[in-house]
Structure formats: C-alpha cells, structure tokens
Amino acid sequence: MHEQTVLLDAWEAALLPRRPDVVRVGLAVPLTGPLALTAPSALDLAGLAADETNAAGGVRGRAVELVTVDSGRPPQAVAAEAAALHDADAFDVLVGFHTSAVHRAVEAALAGRVRYVFTPPHEGGRRRPGVVRIGSSPRAQHTAALGWLVRHRRARRWALVGNDYVWPKAVHRAATGVLGGLGAEVVGQALVPLGVDDPGALLDLVRRTRADAVLLSLVGRDLVTFNREFARAGLDRRVVRLSGALEENGLYAAGGDSTGELYACMPSFAAADGTVDAADDEGQLALQERHARRAGPTAPVVCAYARGVYDGVRLAVALAEDGAAPRPAPAVPRLALADGLAFRAVRPG
Template sequence: MTPPVSLVLPSTLMLRGPMPGTLGIGLLAPLSGVMGIAGPSILNCAQLAAEYVAERTGFHPELVPIDAGQRPAEVARAVRQLLDSRVVQGLVGAHTSDVRVAVSRVVPQEVPYIFTPPHETGSGRPGTVFTGSAPQLQLRHPLEWTIRHHSVRRWALVGGDYVWPRQVHSEARRILRALGQEIVLDRFVGLGSVDPERLVDEARRSRAEAILVSLVGRDGITFHRGAAEYGADRQFVRLCTALDENCLLAIGGDSTGMLYSAMPSFILQQDDEHQNFLELYLRRFGVTAPLPASYAEGCYDGVLLLAELWMSDLLDSMPPVHAALSLAAASKRPGRAVVGRSPGGRLARAEGTELVVIDQVSM
C-alpha cells in the first residue's frame, strides 16, 4: 500500500515532533495576498508530487504549509520557528521574491530552499536552489517576437514595487535598447495598490505602443480589467511576465489578440512531459479542480527535486545548490525537476480564456 501523504499544520508538527520514515517539507504557498489566486492549485500540485514520491520510495512525505501571502517578516518568522523545531528537512516556495529575500536570511545554508517561480539573479544564498527562469531568459525571445510581429517601438514598463519586477525592468531596458526600442514610461506600483485608470492614462500620455506588465496575481487582474474598462485593451500590445490561466479566467478572458504572456509553462503546451503531468493532475483532482498553471507546476517540480536531494545523501557533503547541480549532472534519465532546465522563452497569446502557445525557443 502507498504510504499516505499528510498535510500537517506547523503547530501540530512542532508539538508532535519528527517521526521516523517521514520527509517533512515546509511548503511556502500564497494562501492570501496578491498571489492568493494561485494558492489552491499550488497545494494540489505539491500534494500530487508528494504522492508520487510516496508511491515510489515508501517514505511518508508530510507537507507543512505556511501562508507565503503574508508580509515577508511574518513568513520568515514562521519559517524560523519551523526550522528551529527540526521537523522539516527542507523548504519549497512558490511565492513573490520579496518573501524569498526575507526567508533566505533565516534559512541555514545546509537546509535546501527550493524556489520555483521566475526569479531575479544574483541574490541567492548557498541553501537557495532556483528552478525557475531568470529575467533574461524569460524576456528576450518574447520581446523580440512582439517587436517583430506588431511593429512596435515605444514601450511602457509597469511592475510591482519589489525586487523581482525591478530586475525585470532593468533587464527589459537593456534588451529593448539593444533592439533599438524606446522606453517612454517606467513605473513601479506598490503591491495591492494598482490604479488602472491612472496607469492607462500615463501610458496614453507617453504615447506607448506596447506595455510590459510585471504585476503579479490580483494586481495584474486589476490592471487588465481596468485596461478593458478604459478601452486600452485594443490600444496597447500587452506582454505579461506573470499572467497564467487562473489570472486570465479572473480577468474574464481576452479576445483582442493584443494580450500575451511569457511564462515557464502553459496548460495547453503539447510536450510529452507536460502532458503526462496534466494527465496525472486531472486524474487525481478532476476537471473542476483549480487549473494547474505555471506556478503550481513549478511547485510540483520543486517537491520532486527536494525529495531527490534528500534521498541522494549529497546534502551530507555539499551545500544544496552544489548538490542540486551534481544531481542534475549525474542523472542519466529524463526528469522534471532538473536544475538548469530553463523554461524561459515560451510565449502564449490570450484567446478567450485560454493561453495558446504561439512560439518558443530552446535555451
């Protein structure tokens, strides 16, 4: 019989203590805040990956959720308490990078912290393993494609005011200028403070032709709803770095042919690896479950990678980053959770409530 997979509250686990044969996984999922819309599917995918591990190893994974939608300091405090109790062997996070920065400060370098969304570069610690794409890989090909197919030249950049969008903007400025483009607006907005009417007005006054949107979750939903309300959805080409299918549904869909998303994965992509994952998800949770969009699929990969690291014994002799790279180099079989697997470069267009992959490049 397959060992069960438990979802255990941190307080329960700290009172009970560790048990032999269990793999404690601190799961940092956004259950509230701007990314709260992604939380249910992230939990589902973490459970699916844990069940996969249990079925094939005989270990009993225990998922210990922490709401990563709280303020960064609160999340870091909860993580520190969990680590101090020594009831988890590592962390998997699918959340915003401002939270990651705070959490990484309290994670000892020997504890693996698998961070799965697209991420900024140059700010990791020895315990932090990135599996998502960096801005250069996420942006360059989609920007080139958009310029080529829409003949745009003047860009507005709109993003959240925290570490990841700031680096996205920095990389976008470098790429766009190298491509002979003009940046006419560069705006950061506090999380939860999007004023779509003001942003649309600023884009119009700047005479932008395209907008690079790096607003996550609810902030992105608010902006795109406002763009439609104020008639800007057919005026500007919008290229998004954090728009997944759940957000597109919340927007109400888009049929303008002007809304694009550059993300690590999309539900309708046709490669065998993704299709196998989707089949497993639908068989386990049904067609009415929350959509297993990019953030959730990345979390699935992160749980698998943490389990592989824990079972490899590599963590006994090297930091998690080096262990993950060693594991990837030594693997002779195809696998989903491979460090260095770059999902950057996929570009999809909104067609109603679906994101249809229209171009991709192997990095």
C-alpha cells in the same frame, strides 16, 4: 490508489512528535495576499508530487508529508516563521513559491541551514548557499518574447508597469537593456505597492506616453485588476501587453482576452491547441491527466506556477534522499497569446 499525502499546518507539525519514518517538506505557498488565487493549484500539484513519491516507496522507505506555510504575508513575517519552524524541526527541506521579496528574506533567515528550493521566476543575482532556484532570471524570461513582439507586432514604445519590489525592478532593468538593443524605447515606468485597487494612474501613464506596448510585472490579483480596467478603458485593442507573471488562474480571473494583444512568457502553459513543442506538450498533458485523476473534475487548473511547485517538490525529495541532487536546468520560457480563457503558444522566430 495510494493514500493521499498528509498536509500539515506548520505549527501542528512543529508541536507533533516527529516519526522516524517520515520526511517533511516545507511548502511556502501564498495562502493570502495578491498571489493567493494561485494557491489551490499549487497545493494540489505539491500533493500530487508527494503522492507519486510515496507510491514509489518514499524517500528510502520514509513517507513524505507536506507542511504548509503561508508565504503571502509580509517578507519578514514569513522569514521569521520559516526560521522558527526549522529550529522546531518542522521540516527537513523547504519549497517556496512566493514573491522575490519573500525569497530574499527567507534565504537570509535560513542562512544556509536547510535546503531551500525557490520555484517561480526569480530576480537574478547571486544566491546564498543552500538555495536552489529553478525559475528563470528576468533577462532569460523576457528577451525572446520582447524581441518577437518588436519584430512581429511593431511594439516600439514601451511602458513598464509593475509592483514595487525586487523582481519587477529587476525585470525593468533587464527589459530596458533588451529593448534598447532592439531599437525600441522605454517611454514610461511605474512601480506601485502590492494591493492595487485603482490602476487609473497606470492607465494614464499608458495614454500620456502614447505607448504601443506595456510590459507588466504586476503579480496575482494586481495583474488581474489592471487587465480588467485596461479592457474597460478600451486600451486592449490597440496596445500590446506582455506579462512574465500571467498564468491560467490570472487569465480566468480577468475574464480572458480575445483581442490578440495579450501575451505571457512563462515556462509552461496548458496550451489548448497543441502548438507547444511535442515533448513539453506530452509532459504537460500527462501531468494534467494525473492531476485530474487525483483531484476529480473540479480540480484547479495546472498553471505555470503550480507546475513549478510540482517540480520543486520532486527536487526537494531528491535532495532529502541524498543531499546532492543535480541542479536542474531552468525551464525555457515560452511566449503565449491569450485566446479567450486559454493560451495559444507562439513560436519565436
């Protein structure tokens, strides 16, 4: 087996002399903050992508090293560190998995001086030179899922609940337009700061508005906290929930769901029942098998966010190799139903 890829601390990389036979990929992953529960999966899948590149000969014979940056901190702190690390020649290309607030700050600080691949669902709008976004925009991610739930679950009265930053705001704007076109209505909205300890006011909003569906753009630990308290309040069996940020780690942390009313729309799921499209299923299963061989039986789950990081590192390597790698087509978001601790894919139609 090929030796596993070196994973360097950011400032260690900045201080160590650069070897000419190494390409460094910056890896901005949330090691702290609400999204930190996804970090083990993301780091593992980034390592797998680098391992596979190195086993195939690297970047024109140069080995890939990964340089970690904690992107779970406030946006300006992450952006300032990313810019300083680039100035110190700590990385050649950057892969980012974090909130869109951090994304906006980082792309402004780097100002097109280095290629920057942003992997999760994004806020839409224009992108700066040098930035490649491989996730979905809010409308592309949510439209099909909202339509299916309106038609098949009779979800007509929607409450929109999210964290107070750029991505949830963009999701709310997109969802309001989509739902209006479907004959449904938005009956209440709320945006709350990151770090939700007590979602009681959000639950009250759902009750007060008599919503029969909730669109959740809470992220990470905040999404987990809301789903736990939603179930404790007894709302989970009569109110449909849809999230564009719920992945496998978040489902595990919330204790799963067996109501048949919790849905998620992400580009990939480790669907346990083989209901995803054949080509996607084959690729996802193969990735899980390679990850299990690398990390062993206690390997973190291959979640949707981690899959994006894997794809982002592969793209970053291609950019480092020739600087002109084709921009990938965004993955098509799929609708999935939480079924215990796993997801079951739902075919739109």
